[in-house]
Amino acid sequence: MSYRKRMIGKLNRYLLQGLLCFTFGLCLVVGSGCRVTAPVHRWVPPGLHAAVDQTVVLSEIEGPAELAASLRQRLLDTAPRDEGRKLAIIDVNRLRQQSSDSETNPIALVSHQESVASDVSLLPLAKRGDVNYLLRGEVLVDQTAPWLADRDQRLVVSWCLTPVNSDRDLSPGDDRQQSEHQQAQYGTPLTINLADALKKYPDLAWLNDKHAALETAMVRETFALLSPTVQRDKVRLDNPLPLPGSWHTVAGNFYAKSGRWADAETQWQRALKWNPFSSAAMHNLALAKSAKQDFSQARHWASRSVVFGPTKRHQRAAVWVEQAQRDYHEAFDLADPPEGWSVTRPVE
Secondary structure: OOOHHHHHHHHHHHHHHHHHHHHHHHHHHOOOOOOEEEEEEEEEOOOOOOOOEEEEEEEEEEEEEHHHHHHHHHHHOOOOOOOOOOEEEEEEHHHHHHHOOOOOOOOOOOOOOOHHHHHHHHHHHHOOOOEEEEEEEEEOOOOEEEEEEEOOEEEEEEEEEEEEEOOOOOOOOOOHHHHHHHHHOOOEEEEHHHHHHHOOOOHHHHHHHHHHHHHHHHHHHHHHHHHHHEEEEEEOOOOOOOOOOOOHHHHHHHHEEEHHHHHHHHHHHHHHHOOOOOOHHHHHHHHHHHOOOHHHHHHHHHHHHHHOOOHHHHHHHHHHHHHHOOOOHHHHHOOOOOOOOOOOOOOO
């Protein structure tokens, strides 16, 4: 009787183990067709021109007086001060005051409606004040019909950044010099949509004021034109085939999906110990290395994933990893890596 019970117990255990293996394999097969994405943050270079560790004079902001004044104050109050992004931004009135205190005949400014001439008249004053750039803005008034529901849901500002240092001083009366001066300027319009701003900056929802949210988003995007910023991307993870070590790859995917990249990396490394040829684990490990800016290792694993699993997904990941590294080097003005660049080119 006892022998029969032992045999039935062993059979039940074998059946249970077989059922678990079948269920796990089925989950892997089904999961391999599911798209799993994870958030990753990376540094990107300034959208306009780098002004890190530089002094920027905030010149005129044209447009509705109340809105222009509010934008000006927010820009002056919230300039980035952390290492790698900090810049000094000062009000043009402060520059004028310094000039009037130190000179008997301060420079008279021309009409603010003539932006080039106005900036030209400020250049000698800015040079004496060790200023590197002049920043001028213009609020572009929405010309759409007033009955449109989203009329107050966006803000458009055109920014112009003028470098102060040049080969020679410019005078307002020299048309040729002014033309050269215009060519040396960096300008771009920024359009901030309220819905998109709340998605990118969820903390703005706490302001409970759409105008304040739009202005704050505009200020953040403006500083992104002048200094490096962190951009949030979503990367696609690879699902494994039901092979040894696949469980660790699946577990790593769950960790990465919630932003726990360190735990995910540990799981993918364990998966490679079970199966050194797992292209899915290699692909995901490359993304984990990029998440902590270990780009040398990231490119190593990305290239290996292409070798062992030459799919378009792995090839796109290899390009994304190198582009993330290039953006990081450009953001902080770093030299090219020792291994150079393989698949990307600099943006001209």
